[in-house]
Amino acid sequence: MITYWNPLPTARRLVDTDDRDPFTGKWAERKPRNVPGPFYSASTDSLQTGRLDAPDHIAYDDDLGGGFGWEFVYRQPVNAAGTEAVVNAARLELYSGYACDGDDHWTVEAVRDWWRERGEIRAWAVDLAVQWEANAHPKYRGHYHDAAHGLREFIAFIDDGLDRYLRGYMFWLAEGCSPEAGRLTPDL
Incomplete structure (x- = not known):
């Protein structure tokens, strides 16, 4: 069954008492590997x-060249525990470079466009995971192996599960609610 769970009420409750807003990232600066959500x-x-x-x-990318670059959201949270984890990651981020206003920007067609590009994203993730596993400096091996593991998890999600999530998310964008059992969800 395809559903969608809205994480924003939980996120707002978690950051309501924070001294610093962890979600000041700008859509115009969004990294293209972020999964729609x-x-x-x-x-x-x-x-x-x-x-x-x-x-x-x-997960991490390599946009700074040679090593690690920036963080990106490869799987959107689908429950309170996952939302709390993402909020805590955003809280740790030095520049408050995360945002939670994706629903204001994503459209059904934009999600389809992202999905059409998944092959390129997947190929990039496969290549980078192999590179990080093979070329990790012994001093940083644990970090590189964890980063490669994150990319392998992203690849696995692209291969199995991301399509169902995106169909539920597209329904959410179009209808403002989660699809009920038996309701048709948009095609990717």
Whole structure:
């Protein structure tokens, strides 16, 4: 069954008492590897702390060249625990480069466009995971192996599960609610 769970009420409750808003990222700076959904990373620092709190949701890219670049959301949270993990990752991010206003920007057609590009994203993730596993400096081997593991999890999600999530999310975008049993969801 395809459903969608809205994580934003939980996220708002969690950050309501924070001294600093962890979600000040800008859509115009969004990293294209972020999976469609309410959460995304934009201009984050390059310390790669997101997987410490949200390994099931955050991965790293190589956009800084040679090593690690920025964090990105490879799996949107689908329950309160996952939402708390993403919020905590955003709280750790030095530049507050995460955002939670993706629903204001994504459209059904934009999600379809992202899905059409998944092959390129998947190929990039496969190549980078292999590179990080093979070329990790012994001093940083644990970090590189964890980063490669995050990319392999992203690849597995692209292969099995992401399509169902995106169909539920597209229904949410179009209808403003989760699809009930028996309701047709949009095709990718």
